[in-house]
Amino acid sequence: MRSSRQVKDLIKNMSKQRGIHAQLLLRNYMFERLLERIAHSDFNQHFVLKGGVLAASIIGVDLRSTMDMDATIQGYPVNQGAIEKAFLDIVSISLEDGVILSLEKVEPIRDEADYNGFRLSILAQLDQVRLPLKVDLTTGDKITPKEIEYQYQLLLEDRKIEVLAYPIETVLAEKLETMITRGTTNTRLRDFYDIYALLETKKAGFNNDLLQKAFLSTANHRGSEGLLKDGETILNEVFQSDYMEQLWTRYQQQYPYAIDINWKAIENAVLQLWKMSIQ
Incomplete structure (x- = not known):
């Protein structure tokens, strides 16, 4: 486990070395903390990563920033109660990483008429740093031929976590x-x-x-x-x-x-x- 001071120092140094705004790196780190909790949950086989977080992982965080996380839900009821329960369980998982996640809101996505889904507002906290995260969950996507087991490289550790994801x-x-x-x-x-x-x-x-x-x-x-x-x-x-x-x-x-x-x-x-x- 790294202390919050170590995390902040690592992000600050990486920001200087790569010329990336520290806030973008911190957001990426917080998404990773959420993603690892999902990987440790019973929900992990229903959550298929796509969108900006996946693109940034493939391309490189120094070559792609993202403001939200997107995923497709498979084999799980996509209704507000079920999604809320799943993510209340997820954010309660302790990884001893100093990060506290809180589910603030779950609301229907209304700007994507083609798909049913929900937008989650999650508050990530590391000491006095508080960062809002958005997670869009949709259903109905066609994945060809099917989801893959993706090795997601962590930002500050020489370690990967396995998540389901879209094939490129x-x-x-x-x-x-x-x-x-x-x-x-x-x-x-x-x-x-x-x-x-x-x-x-x-x-x-x-x-x-x-x-x-x-x-x-x-x-x-x-x-x-x-x-x-x-x-x-x-x-x-x-x-x-x-x-x-x-x-x-x-x-x-x-x-x-x-x-x-x-x-x-x-x-x-x-x-x-x-x-x-x-x-």
Whole structure:
């Protein structure tokens, strides 16, 4: 067990060495503390990690920040009472890490009409430091071929914890499908960055046949397969849009790790993924 002072010092040193804001590292650390409690709970076989926390783990915390945790729930009742009970049990697990987690609120997600789910507000405390965490839990996702056992590398320890997670092929497939369905109305610039960074990080680390199956399966599941014939046209419109390029510039200004990646490089990565996904 590390003392809270040791944790703060390690985060401070890592912040200086890597040029990452200490608050972002602290948030990542707190998400890890929650994730390890989930791994120690009876809920661990129902919780499938996806989203920003997974992307940051694959790409590297110095190359991807995240403000919330996302997961799909499988084989477990997705109702407010059941989710609340599960997470009250999870936050009560003691790991002797000095972190206290409190479940503050559970409310339905109303901004994602395609899926049922709940948003959890959790307060993480380390001595006098108090940090609010958001966790989005959804159901109904199509994972191709199925969830994987993922070795999650901890930030401050030479140790990994095993969690269920999305395969990288499904991660990429969902992001590409979202780009095609939303077109120039898409404001999720982190998806553009993630595709670029994941292709750079995992060039030989994913299965092309599985990627194609995941993309088609995702489109069929979401009812967007009719758009696929126009996919390349839609993507070209996205990358020819001055508005979308402006959004990318704003994203670069907000996240320094993206500052040297121009819009053309993003276009090349997305079109490369498109071609790999439809062959």
